[in-house]
Amino acid sequence: MSCTSPTCFLCTMKEQNIVIRRSRIKKHFKEMLSIDQQERVLILSTLWKISMNQPEDPEFPYLEQRVAVRALGHLASYDSTFEMLVVHEEEAEEWASQIQCWSLHLLNCFAIRGRSIDLICNQDFLKDLSSMWGGLMNHTSPSGIGLIRILCYTQTGRTKVSESKEVIECICNLSRSSDDWQYMGIDCLLLLLLDMNTRYKVLEIASFYLLDLIELRKLGERSNLGQKITKALLIDYKNGKSGINNPEIDRRLKEIWVTKVDKNRREKLMSDEKLEEKRVLVNLIKQQANHHFWSGDIESAVKKYTEGLKSCPLKLRKERIVLYSNRAQCYLLVNDPDSAISDTTRSLSISKPTNSHVKSLWRRSQAYYMKGLAKESLMDCLMFINAFVTEDKRKHAKIPYYAVHMIKKLMDLTWFFAPAKSKLSATNSSTDCNSSNEEFPKDEMPGLYTILEDPVIRKDKEATKRKDTRYENQKSSIVQGYINITNN
Template identity: 50%
Template structure:
């Protein structure tokens, strides 16, 4: 009924929605093209924001439809952005503040998949106004959609050079955004507890009018993560071509990069490690990465985790080890992590990964013994040589009967170790488990997995988290598929927690709970999440929250400001922000975390935001489009 009322009362001959209803294709197309030309010139039309919102919906749902790009939509959107940036009085009048956001989003959606659309956009002059948004001329919300659109334009060979005209500025702005956007969003939005002090149009854009502060915070977290990941995507486009590496490879930024995590808010993007891996393909990038101990350690922790991007961490370390100029700069750090992965058979769609790691570590084994002074590294390499070369040779030469005898012996020793463990003699149990591992044939992977996992439990009780991580990682490499043995995941999660490695602990705990759920579903049991694991999840979710660092910085600044005020003679009070509510909704957390995570390769990828359609005028526009398409099909 509402739509009928709109149809009957509309008297504007230039109404975009009425033009969309025009049944004759040539008149409709001419009318749309005319609207795209006239709309930015008409400063008093209050329907602009409705039209832009409808165009945004269409661009999101039908990004490959050539109709609007062929009729001048890019010129229109560029003009609107330019007007919003340069005419402050117009921007703040009516609901015009929404228009630059929708305009940049439309450009980004239409240039997402089609290079021919990207070329039209560049010819329409979208880059200069998008650059203004990227510079922060309005707010972080517009920066988000601007960097998204620019990233799409930079990803095509045919449009890259047009953006490369601004290369140094684009790269510097991308680096700055990636490093600071989380603080920006927290300070200017999420950390603002008084809803009346939040930007109203930001709230509306985030939630489309659905939900309150909780929904706003959740969407702001998602958008902040996207802003960071799309900034990295833009940088990837330059790094992939080995452009501006002298800027991207600055040590401070590389350190920041190694800590950036797509995380649960944006699990489809490899975030920082995706760009680091691209840098590792260049000699200049490898040189700079090899000189940062912190970056190397973060890559090592990733390589020995159950994160979806574990393989990227491994790739980076292998590239550094295979380069003669960086091999011995990273050898001492990388060896102590990679030796735990040498029995990894398959990871995702990659087979023989353990063999590749072994070859990289033992590439010049005899020379390594001379050049490496660290005795722990020398011992680790010797153990790897013994396990993967000498022991394999010996076991190939013994009969099947002898192999079975050794397996039985290993099982007897394991039972003795179990008995010692339950008696409380944990150190003696460690020795027995070690003896059992030495006796157990290499091809009995499941038996060895259990032995490593049991010894990891002993190390946990002995408060030796490093040894527990090593053994549980080796057990997980022996599991089939990799990273699937529940007890080892839980034990490594605890060990990572002891070391304060919250992200790694969280990912292992998620995988552990996922295994519990799948197991109980298979057995047709009611799914129950272990209480101790739920507690670990709650703890690590707080520590790995996207805004955790921003929150701590904000509190430190607030407390410092409060202290200065209290020391002054001014007679007023400042109320510091309340702490974030520690109570977590476990069911909601589980729902978010158990979503299937995709594993991608190459450049970072980000799934486009989900669409919530509300505007009735857009529905009217969409119906008109469908009717016209049906009419065209029938006439052919």
Template identity: 45%
Template sequence: MYALRKIKKINPMITTATSSNTIANMREEEQSCTNPSCFFCNMKEPDSSLRRSGILNCFKEIPLTDNREHVLVLSSLWHIAMTHPDDPEFPSLGIFRCMAKLIYKGLNDRIWLLRDQNMYIPYYAAHVIGSYTMNKAEFAEMAVESGVIPPLMELLRGKISWVEQRVAVRALGHLASYEKTFEAVSVYEEEVVNLAMKLASTCLEEVYVEFVGVKNIDKRLKYHRDLLTRGVGDSEMEDRKAEEWASQLQCWSIYLLNCFACKERSLNLICRQIFLRDLCDMWGGLVNHASPAWAGLVRILCYSKYGRKSIAESKEIIENLCNLSRSSDDWQYMGIDCLLLLLTDQYTRYRVLEKIALFLIDLAELGSLGDRSNLGEAITKALLLDYKESKLKLKNQKIQKALQDIWNFKAERRKENLISEETLEERRVLVNLVKQEANHVFWLGEIEEALAKYTEALGLCPLKLRKERMVLHSNRAQCHLLLRDPDSAISDSTRALCLSNPANSHSKSLWRRSQAYDMKGLAKESLMDCIMFINGCMKAGTTKRVKIPYYAARMISKQMDATWLFSTARSKITSSSQVRKEQESDGHHESNNDELLQHGEMTRMMMENKECLSGLSTIIEEPNLLVKEGSWRKVDQRARRSSKAFVARSMSVKFA
């Protein structure tokens, strides 16, 4: 009965996924079906033993026969695997061996692959393998015993297209994540690691060149378009879905590398400086919030001595870790973890201390962050490790002074435990008086004098008065902004956000740090802070309709364009457009197929057989599982519609 319920769920999907002629043919065949190996008839069999026997025969017969309905069977199996990945029925009946044979058939028989709708079959076969091995180690063992790794490796090598590479790297990542099946993947260790590194580094450019950058829809592969949008979307929807899939391809490639890095395997390959430099740009984008991308791999590398040594030598990685640690990114804690691991290793400590000390000092008063508590204390302890020795080794006087300040801060915290409530209240009144003076001179336009007054107030303010100190740091950040000093503005804004409760929740500081990051050209960090600022505005709204400040909406629009997943690929293509125009002017016109830019042999054959593919029916693809429907999307739409210029409203942001 359970299988009968599943087939009832499949039927609507099959109906949606086929043309009207195909539906009519299916109905006629359903009424007079005499094929004992018909998958759909066997699924409807009420006798469980007969149903299992029939499905077992189906899985044996499908790779050996050529039937137009096989693609419908595969799409149905994909739907079942995605919705019931822990159900042991199909894995126990030989589905993995069937999928492996189908992938091989597509790779070895290209005439068959390009006939009817068979182009979809290798994609769905690899997707079924990945879905069933996602949660269950025993299913992964069955898959390996059924010989799925060699055909998946062929897809990973790019024998068809990037769409099949996406599901192949996903399936191999699941297989490599289990102890008992890891060794089967590691048979191809060097090749797998090199391919995953290459995919992670180049997949965005490839997807842009082969799909997103192809503005003439007729020149995009039809079955790619159908898979991406279920055959009912326009070019905008195709681009949006392609962005999601490209992000997944990159993140799943990094996940496959994680499986080797956590076992300290192939670190000599993964830790190449050229790859670490590329890794910094692999942040997943807003379309793949579930993956820590580069930060997750770097943290795993930091758990090993060899990895820490390589990370400490990468200037780009250290800079990105420092920026991540002072951001409102979900993976902020990973950046802090990596920096602490580098600081507590005596071999890497003095290689990175001068580069990261000022960044971590701003986080010394950080309380809880997610499920981590007392992070500020851990940071202070790591910074002051071997404090006297550090003062002798460090040549930078600014860093020496900063460490001295953090040492004094720690001592002052102990002393304040003895301050009486009466004394504390007197200090609060005094601090407020100085702050009011600072506010007054600020509004008179004396920014430097206001900055000095806020600094004076901070010197008088006890550490226990966290809210008052948060406001002072935030107001001082505003002064730094007006004085065009973004580094100091980021430092003060970060300190204010560490003092907020919960951390990173003070809206004014978020907006000020977003502006400061924008001044420095750090679009991703600016975007994250601006999104958090807008979310805070929405939560603070008393009505259902919240008015978003247009200057924040414009900032979102600006930074989303700068951080678009394909922005780098787009700039490369744009820079090479002049060369192509010159070639065209000289009469060196390329063919329509070549305009898709560097397709592989399989892709060229698909374009040559374009007429065969043009009639492919729509196949339903999985829902957008990884995209969080956030309010920032509406904000971006609002920003893009706005015709007003972006005006810095620094003076209009009220001080607390």
């Protein structure tokens, strides 16, 4: 028996004329809310089957395929239909992620033209926005940070963003990560610092994070980032017009001034011979620190690594990378993840290329894990594995088990629907929920990787035997002098 209904969706889909079919499909969508529930379910289920079986069908409108995903939330909310969706779990995650990214892209189009800024800058939405992540499903999408960056180019946007501590902290965490969008986080902070109306609202938090990035040279095509960060932080420090009454901020700005200005001036006058003397001294201090570390005296090791860093010229980049990274390992062992993140970030900032020092990536991944920052930990862990495999390519090295174990846990924690799962678990649980900083159970803490750096082997093609002899003589005299000082 043939269908006689002029509004039958199945008949519409069988229509041979493409123009008529698409016109009727659009009409069905417009009338979706006014039709009875049974017919609505029929339309949605039909769209779902078509979109799953023919996702690239050129005759079926692209947008309408994706609109079918909107039905997922409705169908998944009922026990009777949820099981039907479970078999398409991966596709559901991917499509949900796509919908989020497209929605943000639409808002980007408005924001970039200065439209609806007040509406977009709702404080609750900004908090949610700062945690939105394209993830591994949409690695080419800047997601939430992309829109926040556009907002920071407007006065209203900067004002609203600067008023939310949670948003600023999320941006700061991104700026000290190995995420592809790290530079966007830095851009946001620089825009906020250069605006005198928002500068002092964010300076206390931003200076804590950006202090570790003042030697950052290049991220992708962006160069001299460390210099830009330094100028933004010290914009009114030299003139004494900052009006800052916070001693901690004052200390940070003074450290930046000493490191980037005073120390640079002194080292420009340093001779090559003096530089080599410093290198020998620093390596000696590092060996003493390593000895303390392996003896279990972590506190003394930290002091020695700190002494080495104070004595080490800025030009000795490789030595400083090792000292920072090794001191970070000490901080991990005494359960101080904040200091570990700070040191590993400094180490990664001066590595070439940026964010490439293998052990610092692993140590920072552990530190972020300890703080409950799964996304940042995952990105560092992925970078660690990539760098590890690249570095040991000739040896056909296998990915370490501890890294595989960490990745598995982090992938579960950064799953697109993980927040919804957590809320559901919290609702069904009769016990109190842990705070966000206690997201990871203590018994799931990864084993701390305690391998220190190997001594740096200098590979200078222009070195001569005469230089080597002079280097050894300097080493002997400096070592003897240092021993005499320590004995006294």
